[in-house]
Amino acid sequence: DPAVGEVMPGWREGYFEIHSISSGRGEANLYIYPDGTSLLIDAAGSLVTQQICDDKSAGGVTPARPGWHISSTDVIADYITHYNPRGANVDYYLNSHFHEDHMGSWPEKYDEYADFPKHPQGNFYLNGIAGLGTKIKFDKIIDRGYTLPVTMGTEDRIKDYQRFLKWTMATNGTVYEKALPGHDDQIVMKYNPGKYPQFKTRILCASGYAWTGNGTETRRTIPVLREEITKASPDENIYSVALQIDYGNFNLYTAGDLQHEHRTGYEWMDAEEQIVPVVGEVEVMKASHHGSTNANSVNLINKLRPQTVWVNPWRTEQPGAPAVQRMVNANPDVNIFCTNIDEGSKAPLAPYADNFKCWNGHVVMRVYPDGHYMVYVLDDNDQNYKVKSIFGPYQSK
Numbered sequence: 001d002p003a004v005g006e007v008m009p010g011w012r013e014g015y016f017e018i019h020s021i022s023s024g025r026g027e028a029n030l031y032i033y034p035d036g037t038s039l040l041i042d043a044a045g046s047l048v049t050q051q052i053c054d055d056k057s058a059g060g061v062t063p064a065r066p067g068w069h070i071s072s073t074d075v076i077a078d079y080i081t082h083y084n085p086r087g088a089n090v091d092y093y094l095n096s097h098f099h100e101d102h103m104g105s106w107p108e109k110y111d112e113y114a115d116f117p118k119h120p121q122g123n124f125y126l127n128g129i130a131g132l133g134t135k136i137k138f139d140k141i142i143d144r145g146y147t148l149p150v151t152m153g154t155e156d157r158i159k160d161y162q163r164f165l166k167w168t169m170a171t172n173g174t175v176y177e178k179a180l181p182g183h184d185d186q187i188v189m190k191y192n193p194g195k196y197p198q199f200k201t202r203i204l205c206a207s208g209y210a211w212t213g214n215g216t217e218t219r220r221t222i223p224v225l226r227e228e229i230t231k232a233s234p235d236e237n238i239y240s241v242a243l244q245i246d247y248g249n250f251n252l253y254t255a256g257d258l259q260h261e262h263r264t265g266y267e268w269m270d271a272e273e274q275i276v277p278v279v280g281e282v283e284v285m286k287a288s289h290h291g292s293t294n295a296n297s298v299n300l301i302n303k304l305r306p307q308t309v310w311v312n313p314w315r316t317e318q319p320g321a322p323a324v325q326r327m328v329n330a331n332p333d334v335n336i337f338c339t340n341i342d343e344g345s346k347a348p349l350a351p352y353a354d355n356f357k358c359w360n361g362h363v364v365m366r367v368y369p370d371g372h373y374m375v376y377v378l379d380d381n382d383q384n385y386k387v388k389s390i391f392g393p394y395q396s397k
Contacts, residue, residue: 001374002387008364008378011036011085016199016247016367018284020310021079022339022360022380024062025072026101027312029254029286034199034247034369035192036085039092040138041243041254044072045104045128046314047116060316060342065360065380073131078383079362080136088136092187094179095129095143096256097240098157101314104128106157122167130164137172141165142186144241145178148207150226179206179241182216187243196247204242204255210274221274235261237289238271244279249371249396253279253304254286261294272300279303283373283396284365287311287327287336291319301330307394308375310337310363313345321348328352335391337363337375357391371396 002008011017011032019030026044033039048061050068065075081088095103104127117126124130129141152158168174180186180203187201204211208222222238223229240256255272263270272288276299285306289295290313309327311319319338327334336352340360349356362378362385374392378385 002376002390004387004390006387008083008376008385008387010083014369016245016250017083018252018310018363018365018367019079019083020286020312020337020339020363021076022065022362023072023075024065024314024340026314027096027256027290028072028076029312030080030084031245032083032085033189034196035189037092037189037191038084038086038090039094039187039201040076040080040090040136041094042096042102042256043076043093043104043129043132044101044314045131046072046101047105047127048314060344062314062340062342065340066382071127071131073127073135075383076132077135079385082383082385089139090136091139091190093129093133093138093141094187094241094243095141097144097236098146098152098161099236099257100128100157102256103161104130106160119164119167122163124160124163124167130160133164133168133172133174138168138174140175140177141168142177142179142241144207144239148178149222149229149239179203180216181206181209182211182218198246198248200246202244202246204244204275204278205258205271206241207239211278213278221271222268232262232266232269234266234269235259237261237295238269240271240288242275244282247367247371248369250284250367250373251280251282251396252284252286253282253306255288257289257292257295259289259292259295260297260300270297272297276300276303281305281397282307283394284308284310287319287323289318290314291323292317293320293322296323296326298326301326305330306334307331308335308337308365310339310365312339313341316342316344318345319349321352324349324352324355328355335375335394337377339363340380358389361388
């Protein structure tokens with residue numbers, strides 16, 4: 001095992017690793033399964049500039065890591081190439097939902113980015129998953145389905161994404177699929193699954209469909225009528241793909257930006273409540289919506305009672321103190337790790353300072369075959385991946 005100041009060594013057979021990559025531009029989380037199968041969830045690609053970051057009048061955002069000289073695409077590509085057992089070849093990419101801090105921005109949204117480069121053959125912008133997909137080869141790309149619950153095919157961001165999908169399928173042989181809620185047979189180990197029968201990845205919900213807990217059965221959690229959906233104007237976040245990953249006694253929950261906002265007006269807008277019946281206690285949780293107050297609801301957190309939480313903040317209000325309080329109320333000993341945080345966010349979190357183990361860095365969780373796990377925080381000031389702090393061992397229940 002590594003020591004503080006040493007470069008974090010790579011994965012070994014039997015380890016389950018979670019790598020939360022710090023870029024300051026959103027979320028990108030690499031999972032390496034016990035047999036070496038790799039899954040990347042999201043590809044941070046917000047086009048926030050240093051000028052916007054420095055201008056606090058509109059609310060703060062986190063600074064780019066390791067600096068403004070490098071894009072989040074290059075940060076993620078370098079990290080994956082360094083730590084993925086198959087280098088630049090990744091088995092699965094999962095888009096949790098269609099927001100820029102998870103899959104990339106589109107310059108039409110920002111006039112100053114009108115000249116942002118496009119791929120010469122594919123005619124898509126080289127940012128987020130599309131830019132990353134020219135540096136990393138993904139065998140399979142899965143998303144929540146851009147025709148659900150209503151078609152998004154006329155939006156610039158989806159048109160650009162479709163151009164990328166068309167190019168990578170033709171060039172790299174990438175397979176494209178929609179996420180299948182209720183299934184544990186869509187994201188599976190590819191290299192030695194028989195050796196690890198206690199490992200599985202279950203899709204809990206996506207695009208307004210939630211697992212019932214019975215086989216692969218799902219139920220629709222949003223209205224059938226498009227008129228009601230349009231009237232409510234739901235945020236994209238409620239359609240996020242949620243997963244539970246189990247490795248023996250170790251359990252992990254991750255759900256993109258799944259949230260519960262506006263449930264008082266429309267009960268179905270509480271997307272988190274829809275999966276409360278099918279989740280149980282977990283060792284590790286990714287804070288939903290970067291730890292925002294409009295996510296990580298009381299009912300969900302009280303059911304999950306996570307031992308360890310990691311947060312990928314990129315705005316001033318993340319993580320929100322009310323959400324953190326819910327986590328601490330559910331488990332007073334919860335350990336919280338942030339990949340990056342705006343300095344202005346720390347003051348409201350002071351009552352929970354003992355629960356926060358780090359404020360910035362790549363966060364790596366290494367789960368061993370017996371169920372215990374360690375947490376390593378890597379320096380994100382450069383791309384040398386040296387360990388700056390170590391926590392654990394933590395025991396699975």
